[in-house]
Amino acid sequence: MACQEFGFNGLGTGDPPDRRVVVEERFVQAPLEGVDVLFVIDETPSMEQEFDALADSVGALMSTARA
Numbered sequence: 098m099a100c101q102e103f104g105f106n107g108l109g110t111g112d113p114p115d116r117r118v119v120v121e122e123r124f125v126q127a128p129l130e131g132v133d134v135l136f137v138i139d140e141t142p143s144m145e146q147e148f149d150a151l152a153d154s155v156g157a158l159m160s161t162a163r164a
Contacts (some may be wrong), residue, residue, distance in 0.1 A: 134162075 140148060
């Protein structure tokens with residue numbers, strides 16, 4: 098393990114917690130009329146395959162987004 102000499106105990110004691118607490122929250126967002134999508138694309142030669150894959154997938158992305 099890295100950094101063992103520092104240790105970390107978020108509870109402030111040396112004892113482990115007695116029980117595990119899990120908090121789960123869910124919500125339903127109201128539908129939106131539209132969204133903006135911004136692509137930041139690296140067009141350098143080393144990214145040529147990724148650029149081609151993105152270009153081939155944009156149609157499918159738009160179809161899925163409209164559903």
